[in-house]
Amino acid sequence: MQDTGLPTRPELRVTQVDPDDREALRAWAVPSRTSFLESAPTEDSLDERQRMVQGHRLTAVHDTVAGEDRVVATLRTFDSELTVPGAGPVDVDAVSTATVLPTHRRRGLLSRMLTADLERARAAGHALAVLIAAEAPIYGRFGFGAATRSTSxxxxxxxxxxxxxxxxxxxxxxxxxxxxxxxxxxxxxxxxxxxxxxxxxxxxxxxxxxxxxxxxxxxxxxxxxxxxxxxxxxxxxxxxxxxxxxxxxxxxxxxxxxxxxxxxxxxxxxxxxxxxxxxxxxxxxxxxxxxxxxxxxxxxxxxxxxxxxxDDFVWLRVLDVPGALAARRYLGCGTLVLRVEDPLGLAGATVRLHVEAQRCGADGWVCPEVTTTDDAPDVVLPVAELGSVLLGGTSPVALQRAGRIDATPAAAQALATLMATPEQPWCPTWF
Ligand SMILES: CC(C)(COP(=O)(O)OP(=O)(O)OC[C@H]1O[C@@H](n2cnc3c(N)ncnc32)[C@H](O)[C@@H]1OP(=O)(O)O)[C@@H](O)C(=O)NCCC(=O)NCCS
Known part of the structure; x- marks a missing residue:
């Protein structure tokens, strides 16, 4: 049997829901709406949901204790595109509808569903995953960092x-x-x-x-x-x-x-x-x-x-450090060795990021050279902090002062110069 990384208790089983299977979709929608404090799904809301989730990956965890089969946890992911500085859209794994019924919370179901999906996304070649966090303390442990902010x-x-x-x-x-x-x-x-x-x-x-x-x-x-x-x-x-x-x-x-x-x-x-x-x-x-x-x-x-x-809006998870750094362009120039640490063991790497002004394109954005290296790092940062700074929306200087990245003030400033963008990253789209 393929190891999905999902629950092994015999009464818990995992399925992938076919959006065209109306009853399976209904069973999937019930706990997701309950967890988000919404009313039970109506036929209209199911119609809508069915159209919206075509092509999406819907995970359901079922509890079959006492002979009944109930979906108790859900996750929805889909392929999307996120615009990175200077280079336009790149493919991303978008994560949504992460819910666990209050009766089954804090038993590791979210951890297992999400980790399995991030491993899948990385194997599929995605350098980035994105989500919107219902609560800020949830996703840092999974390597996501707040990358865009919005205001009223x-x-x-x-x-x-x-x-x-x-x-x-x-x-x-x-x-x-x-x-x-x-x-x-x-x-x-x-x-x-x-x-x-x-x-x-x-x-x-x-x-x-x-x-x-x-x-x-x-x-x-x-x-x-x-x-x-x-x-x-x-x-x-x-x-x-x-x-x-x-x-x-x-x-x-x-x-x-x-x-x-x-x-x-x-x-x-x-x-x-x-x-x-x-x-x-x-x-x-x-x-x-x-x-x-x-x-x-x-x-x-x-x-x-x-x-x-x-408030924070899009949270970004780097799944491939060289790929993510090479996907964007830079306005500043410089050379830094970054050691990115990943508690989930998915993306940790030490890389040299080299941006040379002479390679500047007509629009001012510069293609970087990104190579893996064994050299001593100038900056050591958790993968979540790399997600926070990658789009230019969070200052590495602030993170260094807050003790969240390990670097001298000068190295943090050099990283801030590289990551800076003329416009703050912004996403007006809920997903
Ligand atoms: C948030 C939610 C999905 C968490 O599911 P869960 O199965 O209880 O999460 P896990 O058991 O895998 O928790 C993993 C870790 O995250 C922590 N955690 C989970 N939810 C948290 C929260 N809301 N705030 C702070 N920490 C949280 C757990 O305490 C646990 O920490 P530990 O590893 O130190 O023990 C679930 O509580 C839920 O459905 N909430 C309502 C809907 C919601 O907010 N969904 C998130 C949408 S973005």
Whole structure:
């Protein structure tokens, strides 16, 4: 029998669920929804789930004690793409729906399901795995580090006035009916390929987003506004819900911005200006926004935008150290020997990272040389910390000061120079 690394107690067995097997999918969905404090699956939610998980790997752990067969733990993983600095998208193993019923928690089921999947992903050639952590203390032990951060913001419409030197809002705006997502998908795809941290949204994602209703991307009062440049090419969109509170007879409505993506500063300005000008609305509230949002820089009163809290979003797990370091490009230059330690024994390696300014491409990003070596390391870091710094979203200097990487201050600064990116990594996509 193949050793799956999964439970060996005779009453526990592991299956891979076929998304087209409706009853197996239902049995799988029950504990995952229970663990996430959601109601039992409805036929609609199962339909939706069935479409979304086509091609995904669904693991179920069954407990057959007392003659009954119940799924008590789940894991879903799928192949996706993550944008790395300077080089565009790379293939990643995306991990989701990690749940263990409260009756079976803290017996090692998550550890065994996740470790088995990371071993599989590494053997399949993935250099990286990603997930969104429900709670921050869970995944460091599995070698994941917080790699992107997001924030919420509140925009006070009364204080919005654009600076005269802000990019002009040229082009046009139009409402997009529910179900028409092709142009939105094209805009998002162009944007996510450019910015570190961006994640692929596949056809099933957009198909689900096209249906509006409670619990969906947009609710029943949702709208999507598409921006086109002067040639008519889509270059931005804003997707939002509205609520129509009032104080007495004074309108006090709110725009709840779910997604705003633009590939040009002009479209970006036009979309925010549009939101801030909707009648009967006083504020726009947004979450999952980049921590280096451009909007305050466009306004005469940048305090019209109040941001926070900032939270981690994508957690990154390096499965192949030379592969991960070579997958991205660098703006700084230098040479460092890094020893990466992996408590799970999957990816530990000592490598020389050499970035030479002369190899600079036309866009300023430099291809590195990454070689394994026996030389003494300049920096010793756990694999989770490498995941944190790889996209440029966490400073190696801070990690060195916090005692999480072993290096002199000068070596930590040299690593920070290599890893730095002009934009903070950002992912607006839940998965
Ligand atoms: C989080 C969850 C999947 C953990 O499953 P589990 O089978 O209990 O985890 P394990 O027994 O394999 O735990 C492995 C280690 O992680 C620790 N751990 C697990 N969940 C933790 C949490 N939420 N906070 C802190 N530590 C946690 C365990 O204490 C254990 O530590 P140890 O090795 O030092 O003993 C499960 O509790 C759950 O389903 N929670 C609700 C849904 C959820 O948050 N899912 C995560 C989605 S990202």
């Amino acid at each position: 913001l509140v925009l006070d419409h009364a204080r919005v006035a654009f600076r005269p030197d802000a990019p002009a809002a040229t082009g046009s705006l139009e409402f997009v009916p529910a179900g028409r997502t092709d142009e939105l998908a094209a805009v998002h795809d162009a944007a996510r390929r450019r910015r570190p941290g961006g994640l692929l949204r596949d056809a099933a994602w957009w198909e689900a987003a096209g249906r509006r209703g409670e619990g969906r991307w947009l609710g029943p009062r949702g709208h999507v506004v598409l921006h086109r440049d002067e040639d008519g090419t889509p270059d931005g969109y804003a997707a939002y819900d509205v609520s129509d509170e009032s104080v007495g007879r004074v309108p006090n409505g709110t725009v709840h911005l779910r997604d705003l993506t633009a590939t040009t500063p002009s479209a970006y300005r036009a979309l925010w200006e549009f939101l801030a000008s909707i009648d009967l609305v006083r504020v726009t509230r947004a979450s999952d926004r980049p921590v280096d949002e451009l909007l305050p820089h466009l306004l005469l009163d940048p305090r019209a935008v109040q941001t926070g809290p900032v």
